[in-house]
Amino acid sequence: MDYIWFNYETPILQQLPHPLTEAAILLNPFIQMPNGWTAKKRKSEYEHVYPELEESLQLGIPKPWNQVMAGTGIQSYADLAIALMTSSSALKKEFARPDLAELLNRDLPNDLYYLREDNISEFFISDILDVLGSNGAGTLLYSDPIFDQNGELQIKSLTEITVCELAPQEIVLTNEKTDYAFLSVYDSFTTLVLSKEKKIEEIINQKKWEALICGPETYISWYYGKIELGSND
Structure with missing residues (x-):
């Protein structure tokens, strides 16, 4: 196939x-690393780190969307999907929701990482x-x-x-x-x-x-229905 x-x-x-x-x-699922993993991994406080596959499989645990929603105030799976895709620039500007992305990123706990896009x-x-x-x-x-x-x-x-x-x-x-x-x-x-x-x-x-x-009216863009995706060029 x-x-x-x-x-x-x-x-x-x-x-x-x-x-x-x-x-x-x-x-x-999101990737929850052990408490303090990020601080130990960084060489400086400004360095961006992300767990490698071996690290997430050996040390990380999956954290489901509903638990992340409970910690951020985001109210639905659709809104969380939009927040993630706005953060990764996967949505055109007319569909992006910077407010949801800010809500997600503002309250994301330490040592919790985005799932792999x-x-x-x-x-x-x-x-x-x-x-x-x-x-x-x-x-x-x-x-x-x-x-x-x-x-x-x-x-x-x-x-x-x-x-x-x-x-x-x-x-x-x-x-x-x-x-x-x-x-x-x-x-x-x-x-x-x-x-x-x-x-x-x-x-x-x-x-x-x-x-x-998926039901008869579920689209690949299930969070909005029918939309066009693309970059923000």
Whole structure:
């Protein structure tokens, strides 16, 4: 399966390739590092630091959006998505909300870091491999649109780091049966999960993922509906 580019004018479910029929938007968790990690990591008080993959997997814990919202006063998942995307300049000026971005950044606790933009969260990988390896599947297939690379790997041989390093940003992961697919989304802090069977809600509950299940009117720009994304050039 090649990487899927979803447009912003058509609901997600109408764009799914056969045999996939269901979709959900997984909210990539924030990265909570141990207390005092930032101060120890910095060489000066002005240095910007961010945990590397190995550090976040070994020392960090995932912090869900609802807990961040409770600490910042942001009232909805949609507003938090807009705050994140405003901070990363992913929205055009007419859609950006500097007020939400300021609210998020002003009250962000020490040692709490933004989730990785354009990437599947490293905290999801173990569960993703488990899901892709269910129903007797043994092979992970991936497609990287940036470097136009595709490949196959044995699921049992993979580690979280190996999967995270398959592509720098956008990627789709599936198995040889195309039971499920997981996609990072450009200019986003979410992961799409697609399924050919009506099992998405069951999987989300089992894995305790924070997610929005896609309905007939859910767009890739779910936080606003139909919009156009781009840079602020």
